[in-house]
Amino acid sequence: MTPPPVIQTQGLSKVYKTVNALKPLDLIVPQNSIFGFLGPNGAGKTTTMKLLLGLIRPTSGSGQVFGLDIVRESVEIRARVGYLPQEPRFYEHMSARETLSFTARFFFKGPEAEIHKRVDETLDMVGLTEKADRPVKTFSGGERQRLGIAQAQVNYPDLLILDEPAASLDPLGRRDVLEVLGRLRKHATIFYSTHILDDVQHVSDTVAILNRGELAAYGPIQQLLAGSSGMVYSLTIEGNLQAAQNCLAGQAWITEIKDISLGKTPATWLVRVSDEQQAKDRLLRLVLENTDVTVVQFGRKQYELEEVFINIVEGGSHGG
Amino acid sequence: MAGNQAFEMVQSRGWSGGLRNLLRADFGKWFRTRLWWVQGLIWTGVINGILAGVLWSSPEGPDAGTGLMLYSIFSAMFPSIAIVIIMQDAIVGEREAGTAAWVLSKPVSRYAFVISKLLPNLVGVLVCMLLFPGVVAYAQISVAAGQLLDPVRFLAAMGILWIYLSYYLTLTLMLGTLFNHRGPVIGIALGLAFGQQILFGLAPFLLKVLPWTIAMPAGDSDNSIVGAVLRGLPLPDMTPLIVTSISIVVFIAVALWRFEKEEF
Secondary structure, three states: OOOOOOEEEEEEEEEEEEEEEEEEEEEOOOOOOEEEEEOOOOOOOHHHHHHHHHHOOOOEEEEEOOOOOOOOOHHHHHEEEEEEOOOOOOOOOOOOHHHHHHHOOOOEEEOHHHHHHHHHHHHHOOOOOHHOOOOHHHHOOHHHHHHHHHHOOOOOOEHHHEOOOOOOHEEEEEHHHHHHHHHHHOOOOOEEOOOHHHHHHHHHHEEEEEEEOOEEEEEEHHHHHHHHOOEEEEEEEEEOOHHHHHHHHOOOOOEEEEOOOOOOOOOOEEEEEHHHHHHHHHHHHHOOOOOOOEEEEEEEEOOOOHHHHHHHHHHHEEEO | OOOOOOOOOOOOOHOOOHHHHHHHHHHHHHOOOOOOEEEEEEHHHHHHHHHHHHHHHHHOOOOOOHHHHHHHHHHHHHHHHHHHHHHHHHHHHHHOOOOHHHHOOOOOOOHHHHHHHHHHHHHHHHHHHHHHHHHHHHHHHHHHHHHOOOOOHHHHHHEEEEEEHHHHHHHHHHHHHHOHHHHHHHHHHHHHHHHHHHHHOOEEEEEEEEHHHHHHHOOOOOHHHHHHHHHHHOOOOOHHHHHHHOOOOHHHHHHHHHOOOOOO
């Protein structure tokens, strides 16, 4: 039996005066998934996260986290959530240790020894043990980000909501964040936003792309990558290119042939097809019928998430 | 939650969610740092220093009656400025710093957040701006009088002064929930604190509604409510004290109601 989703929204929207920050959003985040939430600046990602946490109120629609209503039962939801805001802010006079202890005490009454132990563990997890007793006002941006990640998970949350968790981090820090996300998925659902698409592609199960407050694409990442822009095959050939093109152009199920090689040899074409079965059965055979054409590489086009993202955001097309 | 079986979990949610932890932190800002004794020294220095200067600079010698009147005025006027400055940061400062949003992303109710700004500051004001200088003033004026003052009347007067100062504390707290910037919060609160005498000239009924006459004489009267209590004189019209007390409750209610609707 499929466990219930951790996050579910029905037409959730937010309008600020005349600005449509989030158009009606229907979203489902499965349990124990790593859900990547993408979009250009101002797309509505942070707005969505704040709506789920009760920091702002929806203009219309509804949402549930753990089956609890995001408006009426917000305090109960937050008892099981760890949140990392974009540009985390803390009390500057507190040290990292004091900040984590303060955070932990919203969830744990005691025992004191266990709270101290948990604080030490999370400091160690983010590499801040040596700086634990320095006031936060002396921290760099990257150190604050690490502290933000630590305070988000100090309470063993069932759901982590992370707004740009890898921001301000160097490549090693980013790698550590991805490792932490991978480890945490056994115990928690992770809902995070980022601009670093490479990370999303490697870590996430499901992706949603917001654009101008609207859900532009949504689904398992492999489906998104494969299904974007229709069925496209990549063909790298050398030899008599004109003969190959003539052969393919006459086929009704081939809708477009695009040369992306920029004059280089061998040539690489993207062949868009309308009938996948025909493409599987006949595309390669047709090209190979020309004895003066050599096929170097052939296969279904695997899109990088960045290509999908740019196509959707700039082209306005929908994928997934 | 995985991994939390070793812990005793916080159970309180609803309106008091997070209150205990927030109170601990905000009381700690006053009493686990040097703030409490620094503030205590400052107000003792200011109030009692000026009082001593006035009492013992008079060629006729110290006059206890004058001392009591001046104690009432100084204990009201100077701390009310400090209270407005401290309290304008309580909500607006945390909103600007982003810490309010951070705290409210934890299992904390909006009511608990406001209460955590109210109670520790009320106690901090009581201890540092009233008790410390009050104890010293009691000694000073007793010496000036040549005998111990009535401690019950003195304590009652301090209680009424606390109501006076709480008015500005809760007013500023409420203004912090109504405005997004410090300017209007400070401007309105301090304007009201020191502009009341101008208002009385325009609308005399305000004498009964605003807190001025609780601690400071106004109009034809040479006595305030606190002054009368301290000197054992017949009490003047208590309406300002009653209205001020009601206003405090209204300010707190408005602050709680407004902050509940705030978005971060």
